[in-house]
Structure formats: structure tokens, C-alpha cells
Amino acid sequence: MELKEALVKIRKVFLYSLIVASIYGFFEILISVFGYVFLYPILKGFNYFPFLEVNLHPEGRISTISYEPPFLAIYLITISGWMFSYILTSKRLTRFLPTFAIFVLTYFSGSRTGLIVIFFQGFVFLIFLYKDLRFKKYVINFLAGALVVFSVLLVFKGEKVIHSVTEKMNSLNFQKNLTKNVSNQSRFGMQYAALQVFSENPITGVGFGQQAYHNRTHYPSWATRNNYEFELYYKNKKEKAFPPGYNLYTRLLAETGLIGITLFLMLLYFSLNEIRLLMKKAKEEEKTILMIVSISLLGLYINWFQIDTFRIYGIWLCLAILIRIRYNKNLILKNE
CATH class of the missing domain: 1.20.890 (cAMP-dependent Protein Kinase, Chain A)
Incomplete structure (x- = not known):
């Protein structure tokens, strides 16, 4: 697939998904935030979509087509760079709408990580635009x-x-909310426990996938006190699901030690450095897609500070595109 074709096809799929998410989100905002409950029967029409169950959050947050606001944040972080790129490649007035939708959905999701990461991605995009004389x-x-x-x-x-x-x-303000917010207590408590496991096994860790077995003896009292999540899920022996680590970096420190985290950070560094090197000689579609990949990877790498799974598909999609661009460059150099 040529780069231009890849850019158009992948971006179009994300755009269509954003349209569905935005329509759902529009009704969800009107109902959950502004109190127009008479619109709920219309929203329930989305139950006819496969794998989608309409669910309103009592605290006034939205999740649209995702199960929870944090998952909506991951989705928005994944597609933000692709949606920003319409401003670069389109001349229609509607080119700003996808970006507008991203920020509106992020704001009303109430996801702290989403707010930080997506506004950071937007700032990086503005830097790209400012460096381009056409958009300065x-x-x-x-x-x-x-x-x-x-x-x-x-x-x-x-x-x-x-x-x-x-x-x-x-x-x-995570420090201020640490004693008031159950979610913060759980996240920082799990990360603290993982660091304690790492301190006991600093070189090779305790083994891949073993974090949950060792963390349970290191849960801090300030995290478990008055925290229903630990009683209901993380310390409940009848619960079959593994307790999450809430941070891939602390998970790798605990499970693979300094050796594993070093290799992993090298992958992240080389991917971002490869973008920097390729960007110097990139033109047109190649430059646009490199910008998208850099914004996406930066956002998703930061997002790994609050989720401990490798199953973040946007990262592997971007790395595959980066490998493809690198392959094209090597092929051109070989022919020359």
C-alpha cells in the first residue's frame, strides 16, 4: 500500500468511528450534563449496534461508544493525530470539525489522563504548524x-x-485527591506496590506476568483504607480477574527489572528518534503521516503511565507504519 493510500484509508476509518462516537456523545452530553433526560430513548437506539450497550455515568461524565471514560480517552488519544491532520491536507471549512470533536469529547469525558495527554498532543501539533510557513x-x-x-x-x-x-x-491535582478519590488511591497504591517488588528484585524482576502475585503483599495502607475497589476486586480471592498494575513502566520494572525496562525504553527512544531522522527529508504525504505517528506515539507512550497492558493497538499500528516508511527509504537508497 502506498503511503498516500494508507493515510487516506486509515484516517477515513477513524473519521467514521468519530462521527458515530460524536453523535452518541452529543446526546450523552445533553442527557448527563444538561439534564435533557427525555432524549434517553433516542440514545438507547444505539443498543442496536453490535457490541454496544448504552450506559450513562451518574457523575455526569461521558464514555460514548466506549465502556468507561478512561477507554474513551485511549480512543481519542489514538485517533487525535489522524484527525488533526485534516487541517493540513484539506481545504474545506469542515476540516476543523474532527479536531473540535476530539477536544469537546475529551473535556466532557472527565478523564484526567485524557485532558493532559490530548491537550499536550494539540500543543505538539501547533508546534508542527508553526514551523510550517504555510500555517504560521x-x-x-x-x-x-x-x-x-x-x-x-x-x-x-x-x-x-x-x-x-x-x-x-x-x-x-492528584496529591490533593489522593485521600478523596478512590481511583487515585488504587492507581498510586498499585504503582507503589510494583516499585516495592522492583526494589526486592532490581535486575531481572520477578518474571513476566507475575506482578499481581507479588504486589498483594505490598499494598500500602493509605491505598487500601476505605477503598472498596481493594475489598471488592483486588484482595478478593473469588475474583478471577487479575488486579491491574495501572502503569506499564512500573509493571516492567517489577516483572523484568532493569534489563527489561532498559530494552523497552530503547524501543520507545528508537521509534521517536527514527521519526526525527525521517522527518528531515520527508515530503508531502510522508511528512504528514510522520507527524501523525509522532503525535500518536507521544500520547500513547504517556498514556502507558496509567495503564499496564500492551494491548494498545494504536501503538503497533504506528510502529508498523514507521517500519514501512523506513523500508521505503532503505529501498530508495539501495536503488541509488
């Missing part, structure tokens, strides 16, 4: 316009804007 002026105008809009909102809706921003900032 648009970036400056966009930032100036955003500042004006925010200032106007502060003047007319200052109290609501400040309250909304403060609420989101407080949700990102």
Missing part, C-alpha cells in the same frame, strides 16, 4: 482569537468560566 500565520491568529474569546467569556460569564476551569484543575 494561522497559528498566531488562532492563539490571538482564543485569547480574545476567553477574555470575552471572562467578562460576561466570568464566574462560570472560573468555576469550570477550577473544577478541571482540581481534578488534575
